[in-house]
Amino acid sequence: DAGVIQSPRHEVTEMGQEVTLRCKPISGHDYLFWYRQTMMRGLELLIYFNNNVPIDDSGMPEDRFSAKMPNASFSTLKIQPSEPRDSAVYFCASSFGAGGSSYEQYFGPGTRLTVT
Amino acid sequence: AQSVAQPEDQVNVAEGNPLTVKCTYSVSGNPYLFWYVQYPNRGLQFLLKYITGDNLVKGSYGFEAEFNKSQTSFHLKKPSALVSDSALYFCAVREKINRLAFGKGNQVVVIP
Numbered sequence: 001d002a003g004v005i006q007s008p009r010h011e012v013t014e015m016g017q018e019v020t021l022r023c024k025p026i027s028g029h030d031y032l033f034w035y036r037q038t039m040m041r042g043l044e045l046l047i048y049f050n051n052n053v054p055i056d057d058s059g060m061p062e063d064r065f066s067a068k069m070p071n072a073s074f075s076t077l078k079i080q081p082s083e084p085r086d087s088a089v090y091f092c093a094s095s096f097g098a099g100g101s102s103y104e105q106y107f108g109p110g111t112r113l114t115v116t
Numbered sequence: 117a118q119s120v121a122q123p124e125d126q127v128n129v130a131e132g133n134p135l136t137v138k139c140t141y142s143v144s145g146n147p148y149l150f151w152y153v154q155y156p157n158r159g160l161q162f163l164l165k166y167i168t169g170d171n172l173v174k175g176s177y178g179f180e181a182e183f184n185k186s187q188t189s190f191h192l193k194k195p196s197a198l199v200s201d202s203a204l205y206f207c208a209v210r211e212k213i214n215r216l217a218f219g220k221g222n223q224v225v226v227i228p
Contacts, residue, residue: 004159042219042221043160043206043218045215045216048214048215050214055214091159091160093159093160097214103148103150103165103208103214103216105216106162107158107159108159109158110157110158110159
């Protein structure tokens with residue numbers, strides 16, 4: 001398996017623009033997580049899905065952020081409009097939930113977002 | 117709230133020496149504890165977990181961790197560090213069902 005795939009790997013955009021981050025989880029995994037990593041705040045969970053359904057979005061910072069999972073092999077995280085404080089590395093992770101294995105999460109390489 | 121603390125920002129160790137990365141936890145109920153490692157420009161990788169059973173847990177790359185209930189600790193250890201072990205190490209605890217809370221991370225530097 002290729003692991004969790006994220007695109008793009010790097011994104012530089014201007015304030016006010018829409019940004020879409022993409023994720024393909026590992027085939028067969030039924031949980032998908034979106035995290036944000038910054039020096040100041042560390043690793044934060046934004047939202048996670050189970051069987052394509054959003055379960056907990058309490059970490060989504062504000063209405064500018066939205067996430068979708070239209071099918072088991074694809075998810076997007078959208079920021080509209082983007083702001084400089086959104087600059088961070090965004091990780092997607094997936095796991096298989098049976099027997100508590102959902103905690104063994106497989107992370108993608110991340111998308112480094114810079115908003116100028 | 118369930119949480120973990122990693123008291124050190126950076127751990128420096130000479131190659132071949134034992135490596136310890138500290139983690140303490142605060143939970144209500146029985147803890148589910150985890151260690152992850154992040155190499156430069158990569159995502160986190162799962163190393164090991166403690167859910168129940170033996171207090172000494174063995175994981176990937178020769179790492180192990182000891183669960184100590186009386187000290188509420190879950191320190192990560194490796195008997196002989198390698199330069200390739202230089203990375204960022206995260207302790208984590210189950211916060212809610214299917215949800216982890218990560219510590220701030222410890223930078224490990226192994227000096228040749």
